[in-house]
Structure formats: C-alpha cells, structure tokens
Amino acid sequence: MACGPAGEPGSFPPCGGRAGDTAVFFLEFVGFDVGPDYVGMDGKPHGHVTVAAAPHRDAPPCFGTVVGTVALPTRTATEYRCTNDTLRVQRDARHGEGAYVGHLLLTWTQDGIDYTVSAHGHTAVNLALVKRLAGSLDLLAPGE
Numbered sequence: 001m002a003c004g005p006a007g008e009p010g011s012f013p014p015c016g017g018r019a020g021d022t023a024v025f026f027l028e029f030v031g032f033d034v035g036p037d038y039v040g041m042d043g044k045p046h047g048h049v050t051v052a053a054a055p056h057r058d059a060p061p062c063f064g065t066v067v068g069t070v071a072l073p074t075r076t077a078t079e080y081r082c083t084n085d086t087l088r089v090q091r092d093a094r095h096g097e098g099a100y101v102g103h104l105l106l107t108w109t110q111d112g113i114d115y116t117v118s119a120h121g122h123t124a125v126n127l128a129l130v131k132r133l134a135g136s137l138d139l140l141a142p143g144e
Contacts, residue, residue: 022054050116
C-alpha cells in the first residue's frame with residue numbers, strides 16, 4: 001500500500017493530500033499477485049489498483065471513454081476506459097486525471113463526494129477485480 005505515515009500534528013493523515021486546492025483521499029496498491037489473464041502496467045500481469053475520494057466536480061475523472069454503468073451491490077457506478085499516456089494528457093491534466101492513464105475506472109457520487117476505484121488495464125478480469133473492490137467498500141463519514 002502506498003499511504004504515507006501519520007505526520008506532524010495538523011498534517012494530512014495517511015492517504016490524505018491535495019490535488020491542486022482540493023483535499024483528497026488516495027490509496028494505491030501495487031505489486032499484488034494476479035492471474036495470467038490480468039493485464040497491468042506494461043501489459044504484464046502486475047497488480048495495480050487505486051481507491052480515491054474527493055469533493056464532487058462536474059468533470060470526467062480521466063481522459064477516456066464512458067463505457068456505461070455498472071450495477072454494484074449498493075450503488076451504480078459509471079465505467080470509464082481511461083486513455084494511455086499521451087502528450088494531450090500531459091498537457092491538459094490539471095485535476096488528477098493523469099493518475100488514471102491506462103486504467104479501467106468505476107466512479108460514483110454520494111453525498112457530494114466523488115468515489116473512484118480503478119485498475120491498470122482494460123480487460124474483463126480487471127473489470128471483475130474493480131467491481132468486486134468497489135462493491136465491497138463501506139463509506140464512512142469522518143470520525144465514524
């Protein structure tokens with residue numbers, strides 16, 4: 001997992017930070033074991049998923065294509081296939097869109113917060129992983 005340690009009093013908690021002027025939650029999990037049909041970074045079976053939460057904004061979470069909606073146990077998410085890295089992404093990414101290059105992504109909004117779960121790669125196996133992860137999340141208010 002890639003969450004920093006708790007810092008000095010008043011600093012961000014582990015997995016907290018900023019994207020521009022916005023406070024965000026971002027958890028990245030890399031290098032976990034996957035089967036041979038999982039396509040990760042560089043086209044290899046290398047696990048890479050993210051979970052993020054940030055205040056809602058009326059913009060897509062990545063540069064890419066909306067595939068449709070996905071029914072999860074307690075919510076409906078929008079599925080995106082985020083483009084691979086390009087000069088346009090490098091030039092235009094200003095609000096965290098670059099974090100999802102090459103990812104398959106599920107996102108939904110609840111109580112003014114955009115939630116995103118993604119995995120590197122665009123395969124049925126990767127979608128099954130992201131659906132399972134997104135469907136297993138329990139959303140808690142701060143302090144719960």
